Amino acid sequence: MSYLNDPSSNSEMRLQAVRGYYELEMYDDAWDELKEIEKSYPLTPLIIQMKILLLLKEKSWDVALGLTQKLQQMEPENGAGFIQGAYCLHEMKRTDEALALLDEAPESVRSDAIYFYNKGCYQAVIGDVDTAFDCLRKSFDMDESLIDVARRDPDLAVLKDSIDSQ
Numbered sequence: 001m002s003y004l005n006d007p008s009s010n011s012e013m014r015l016q017a018v019r020g021y022y023e024l025e026m027y028d029d030a031w032d033e034l035k036e037i038e039k040s041y042p043l044t045p046l047i048i049q050m051k052i053l054l055l056l057k058e059k060s061w062d063v064a065l066g067l068t069q070k071l072q073q074m075e076p077e078n079g080a081g082f083i084q085g086a087y088c089l090h091e092m093k094r095t096d097e098a099l100a101l102l103d104e105a106p107e108s109v110r111s112d113a114i115y116f117y118n119k120g121c122y123q124a125v126i127g128d129v130d131t132a133f134d135c136l137r138k139s140f141d142m143d144e145s146l147i148d149v150a151r152r153d154p155d156l157a158v159l160k161d162s163i164d165s166q
Helices: 007-022 027-040 045-057 061-074 081-092 095-106 107-111 113-126 129-142 145-153 153-165
Strands: none
Touching: 007 027, 007 045, 007 095, 027 045, 045 061, 045 081, 045 095, 081 095, 095 113, 095 145, 107 113, 113 129, 113 145, 129 145, 129 153, 145 153
């Protein structure tokens, strides 16, 4: 079968277009392309992940949370469903639930700097600043660029002086 006639390669190319629109902040175009993909292809984890990213931009926390749960079921070893689901819960002011979801995440997620960064943010919001800073330190060790992000993160205002000393 040639590459051009392979339906899975066509869906992958279309998903690349969605990602491109997303990165260019052309969200309406990304949604339009996703709708076209869904007419011809089954709902895959990659399609769900793109939908979640777009919903997060729209701050559609409830809908995004539902899709993160579907992603967790489809690919339980994929950390995206857990990290993004926890983010939705946190944004919905359900930070304790967000922390519990991160604790349920597969072990593979604990090698992701964002896991520790988000956990640090959530710990800071609930007032556990020592655990928050320990988590942030781990995230900074994995990805130094997160230090600059942390300096601007309102969830981490209580740790501003500690972060500035990094």
